[in-house]
Amino acid sequence: MEVNHDISPPFRDQAYGWRLRLELWWRNFQSFLRDLRAHPLAMAGGIIVILYLFAAIFADQLTVYDPTRGDLRLRHIPPAWEAEGDWAYPLGTDSQGRDLLTRIIYGARVSLSVGFLSVGISVVVGVLFGTLAGYFGGRFDAAVSRLADLLLAFPFLIFAIGVMAFLGPGFTNLILALTFKGWVEFFRLVRGEMLAEKTREYVEAARVTGQGHAAIITKEILPNIIQSVFVLGTLRIGYMIITEASLSFLGLGLPPDIPTWGSMVATGRDALLVAWWVSTLPGLAIVLLVMAINIFGEGLRDILDPRLKLDG
Amino acid sequence: MFGVAIIVFFFIRLTPGDPVDIMMGQGGAISAGELDRLREEFHLNEPLHIQLWYFLRDAARGDLGYSYVLKQPVTSLIAERLPATIELAGGALIFSLLVALPVGIISAVRQNSWLDRLSMSSAFLGISMPGFWLGIILILLFSVRLHWLPVQGRVALGSGLQERTGFFVLDSILTGNMAALTSSLLHLVLPSITLGAPVAAVIARVLRSSMLEALRSDYVTLARSKGMAETWVVVKHALRNAMIPTVTVVGLQVGILLGGNMVIETVFGWPGLGRMVVKAIFDRDFPLIQGTVMIYAFTFVMANLIVDVLYTYLNPRIKM
DSSP states (O other): OOOOOOOHHHHHOHHHHHHHHHHHHHHHHHHHHHHHHTOHHHHHHHHHHHHHHHHHHTHHHHOOSOSSOOOGGGTTOOOTTSTTOOTTSTTOBOTTSOBHHHHHHHHHHHHHHHHHHHHHHHHHHHHHHHHHHHHHOHHHHHHHHHHHHHHHTSOHHHHHHHHHHHHOSOHHHHHHHHHHHHHHHHHHHHHHHHHHHTTSHHHHHHHHTTOOHHHIIIIIIHHHHHHHHHHHHHHHHHHHHHHHHHHHHHTOSSOTTSOOHHHHHHHHGGGTTTOHHHHHHHHHHHHHHHHHHHHHHHHHHHHHOGGGOTTO | OHHHHHHHHHHHHTSSSOHHHHHTSSSOOOOHHHHHHHHHHTTTTSOHHHHHHHHHHHHHTTOOOBOTTTOSBHHHHHHHHHHHHHHHHHHHHHHHHHHHHHHHHHHHHTTTSHHHHHHHHHHHHHHTSOHHHHHHHHIIIIIIISOOSOSSSSSOTTSOOOOSSSOHHHHHHHTTOHHHHHHHHHHHHHHHHHHHHHHHHHHHHHHHHHHHHHHTSHHHHHHHHTTOOHHHIIIIIIIHHHHHHHHHHHHHHHHHHHHHHHHHHHHHTOOSHHHHHHHHHHHTOHHHHHHHHHHHHHHHHHHHHHHHHHHHHHOTTOOO
16 A cells, blocks of 8 residues: 655645645634633724724715814804704814814824824834844843833833924824834843743754744744733733823924814813813724723733733 | 932933023023023033033032022922922822722632622722823812812811921921811822822732732641631731732832822822922922922932832741
8 A cells, every 4th residue: 555655745735835824724713712702891892993083084075074174153063962063063062162073083184093002113123123132132131121211110101202393293203202112022032932932942943954043933832922012012001092192282292283083172171161072072082992902902811911911 | 329410310311491581580681790600600601521520419418409490498498398299299198098998908808709899890990090181080079079078288278387397297286276187188198199199009909919829838838727806817927928919019009199299289288299290390490390309310210229128028938
């Protein structure tokens, strides 16, 4: 009887390898979705975040009013459910007669892009530095760790306020201010995990089989720690959004002509006595989004990385 | 701390704009000679590393420079505002501990009860809420609708308060002014709750989880099997061990108290450091920003140092 001992040809086939990998990813994704179904709250959070994303992307199609130009004759119309409300302006209008719902939808653009972008850049920088510092150690590790400790001496919001004070308002500056210190947490997480992982047997095994440093880092170690990064990243997005809103509230975020939730709350504060909705509703948009992100993040943590779990 | 000073210094010098122009911003005509004399006085015509040297030397002597706009020494401006900020931070810390300690303990002891669920969901709300928004909601509810509490400031006008220390609560006790005491305490309520709420939320969550862990540990089982009263087990054995992670978190939360105070002081018109620095930013009053940020960083570092010391007290296994 003829037995085929040669099992290598199909694996040498590049396309086959990729098909296997894709199938594996797809299966992992499906099992993740199954896990998510066991966490209904996390799923609800995820759905709310997706709705916000949808609103932010299709803001132009979803709204009929101009978010920046209003009609002063229409100022301070209360939300539709109040006695003098008008369904043409479901959440009412602000002090310049602009539709509040329109502005809140446009504000989602700023908050979401700031949140995702600042965390994204922080993750890239933090993972890169953390990997190099944790894996190779040496002078680079000492230098970057020192810098990280130094940055930790500043409370986050104060640091961001300080940076914005000197760079001035603007989108790029805002992202800079948030990432300037934001990467430190990811750096510390990845560096610590790297230090712990690199002494494990599987890394040893990979080294024995002759894999290079780059291959060991990217193929062996990083896949094992990337889930923690993902979880921390999700939880940080909410924090970044709150920080951005606080900066905008103080007038240190974006230029005043761009509608942001923080600046809407700040301007609405002057009209608090006559029009409570102008200030409170944009704030409610922040609370709902940040809560959804945090709930989703905590669910994600329970599924992906139970070690980080808070409730023991 | 030295590194912090250098970072702060460079950030400020890297920004565009001539400080002398800023100083003269509101003023009328001034001769070129006078401008040069001012530049000389603030060492602005020297190279950057010499300026850095002057700054560090003066800071070490406790001199943080001279405000461009308010035309007063930065240290005295800070000293003037610091009591208000400390009073508010103290109020917030007291509020958060008063809420978080019982809530954290009870939630852990009665895990999964409705009380636990309720308090943990409110804690969740607490960490997802921007402070300025909570402040506005509270003002709207308690000041505008119910008229229970004042909207802004530290004390009612005409309460006849004589300032001694700058801490209004203390001052009114010292001078025996009951009206001022109630007024200043009432003014403290809303800002303290607003500033303390996120801190309370974080502390309660951490305390609950570390209490849960402690309650499941062997030494608690042992204490129970010895027939110790449950209250005593919870307080003496579980709580003491659960305090270790909690104290760390409290130390880190000082950062929130400090950073949040810029926002909260703005919301409530509280005349402290936070409001001063926000105004200084708009005035581009660099020495003032520089000095205040230094004080913030210094306080933050000190708070974490105190936490380290507390640590060794709570956990004798750690040696400093």
